[in-house]
Amino acid sequence: MIAASILTSRALAPIEQVVSQWRNFVNARHATARLVQVLALSAVAQRPTQLPLPTEKLTLEWLFTGPDARRSPVVFDVNLTLNAGDGLGIIGPSGSGKSSIARALVGVWPVLRGSIRLDGSELAHFDPVRLGAAIGYLPQTVQLLEGTVADNIGRFSASHDTEAILRAARAARVHDLIVTMPDGYETRVGENGSILSAGQRQRIGLARALYGDPFLLVLDEPNSNLDMDGDQALTEAIADARGRGAIVVVVAHRPSAIAALNKVLFMREGRQVAFGNKDAVLSQISAPPTIDRRQSA
Template sequence: MIVHRRLVQLAGDVKGPIAVCVGLGLAVSSAYAAQALLLAGSLAALVRGRWDEAVTLLLWAFAVIAARAALIWLRETVTVWAGALIRAKLRDRLVTKLGELGPAHLTGTRTGQAQTTLVDGVEGLDPYFSRYLPQVVITFTVPTVLVAWLSTVNPAAAAVLGTAVAGVLIIPRFWDATLLRRGRTRWTAFADLASDYLEAMQGMATLRAFGAVGRVGARLATRARELYETTMRQLRVSLVETGVSAFLIQAGTAGAVLAAAAAFAAPGAGTPGPGAWEVFAVLMVAVECFRPVKNLSEYWHAGYLGITAVDGIENLLSARPAAPDTGALTALPGRAGGGAPELRFEGVTFTYPGRERPAVRDVSLTAAPGRTVALVGPSGAGKSTCVSLLLRHLDPQHGRITLNGVDIRDLTLAALRAQIAVVAQDTYLFHGTVADNLRLARPGATDEELVAACRDAGAHDFIAALPDGYATVLGERGATLSGGQRQRVALARALLADAPLLVLDEATSHVDARGEAAIAQALARARNGRTCLVIAHRLSTVRDADHIVVLADGAVAESGGHGDLLAAGGAYTRLVTAQEIPA
């Protein structure tokens, strides 16, 4: 019987449903106990030859059985309701926590492990909370009450029964540490295998292209075999515990009945009628003493997956975000009339954990209101890190980033991100309609607003040509669209957000020259009236920027206009020459 401290703390969010399950479980156990005493009385009446009394007690027992059936139906209904509520609340809490942790957390965690925790781990916790924890309370309450009552009837039998119940609850606990340790090992193996399967499915096209499907399949089969062996080792220990518990239950029941029978057969024990009732009562009560213990073992096995998943859940809930939401300002000052903000990086330095060299070092730049600033440089120069710092997925160790002179750390995350719309190089479109994907930016947008945003992004014509127009269901990640179409949908979504600061992170990286030209025209329209930060490898997309900042090894190498930087013959010129872009 494992009651995990952290899981009990988590149960605080759902203590109401758990309390209802406890109450109904106690009511069902009371019905079982009443039935047992009525049956004992009926059998004793038969021994005394009182047929009418036996029939009356038997009829009352049938009435209790009917009432118990109704209680069991109600308990199961409430248990299912409580389980669904518990799963929903816990998943909401975990997803909210993932949102707080942001992308920085997921870069160090395998997607399959997070998915396994959210799906299988939470499913395993359903029976733990809705069945196992209530049964723990019932298991300590019902046998205690029954043994206490039995001690007034037959102290010797009550002593034997109480010792057996205590043994069933205490002795198997010596295996709990081993079970929990092996269970955690099994959960780790299970999560790793789930991650491998998810990764293999996501990369199936690559595996087929390199003829690696068979090799990866063999490796997965080996991992699955290891998980099977880990599970069997765990079950062997669990079966020993089950065997010990079964022995103590049978021995305790037999011992209590023998103690009652010995008292009944002892010289001077009295008339057969009352003595027979005691024997029957001990037999029936012994069964009801151990019934909660048997149910506890059953529910423990049902909720064991959740118990072993507690490490993953606890690690997720206790993780600290790289950029905590500590800001107090819920709106950006200085935006009277809704004008575009001024963006500044002031001596910003950031080093990723575990690395010695900063990803960005003493970066300073200014994007005046309504102007476009481009960040360029070779791969690894720090451009994407600057975007992550601006969105506060990360916080700089030195320096600050401001909007209209306000440190973005003084804004709440919701207020900050309401100022920024992002078109990233890896556009993510969800399984759903085109309209659903667009309304992620603004759920209340009208159809007319959707069309207007898509026209500005150059996306309306191809969307209108889809089989169901804006109601067309896109495949996962927008797989039914071309790269350029996905980018234009993403741009339309950003425009629909109507944020004053637009970040274009490699927005044309996955399209051909013709598609790049079409998107460039849409981007030019999108930048009107907004402060814009453009991240680009393709320098042809930044020639018209008001200011260009060249990053090299995380630091600003040079900055200026396109013509001035070419004339200087420095880092920018070398980048242009490498891409053969005409001056």
């Protein structure tokens, strides 16, 4: 009887393990079903009328934006117009809403009120897949995906356009750096670009933003990890992009980031304080406050 009991318990052990894990299995199955439903709801329907990609101007009209429509905006009443070839530097104290505007421009954050328009059409009117090819974005924290340098510059496009990848790398002045890596453009960057330095990640991220010669180029603190040579390469890349008719928007803390730009937007506490020609705005915000002699008398 003892032997039979031992044999029976051994024979039933796999079944007991299945039963003990059954709840996890059911939960996983339900979670998968919910995920499939969510992905189906988020699928973008093909638009019957395709707008041409923008080539002329960017307009912000009474823009309010923030991370979530259920929360209060963090940016209020921003109004400006940029034409092809313009370069805008967004400056201001920390927490003034600079990066928030950058995220709204590329569609990461929603427009809560007002509008962002490219050639007169709101961002939502464009097919997002097509519009994505016309926008380049370098976020404040550069994240590269597991894959090769070429994959990351080419945005993991199935076409793997070698000429476009090389053109973007040369535009970012990072080609000479890449060819010195162990496998050149086929060097694997590791998870989140772990084998690269912060400066290398930032320069490859700039090349990714320049891939496909986008019309709107949004760079959030693009020189935060760059040395003097990297700063110079960034300035030249911005000048080249403006020269071909792109609109370049740069969120900046360091003055060198706006060297190749012609306009400045100064933000404070989420609000637009000044916008216009770079020299005029910089003079305005650096001027000492005017003292009212009648009140001081």
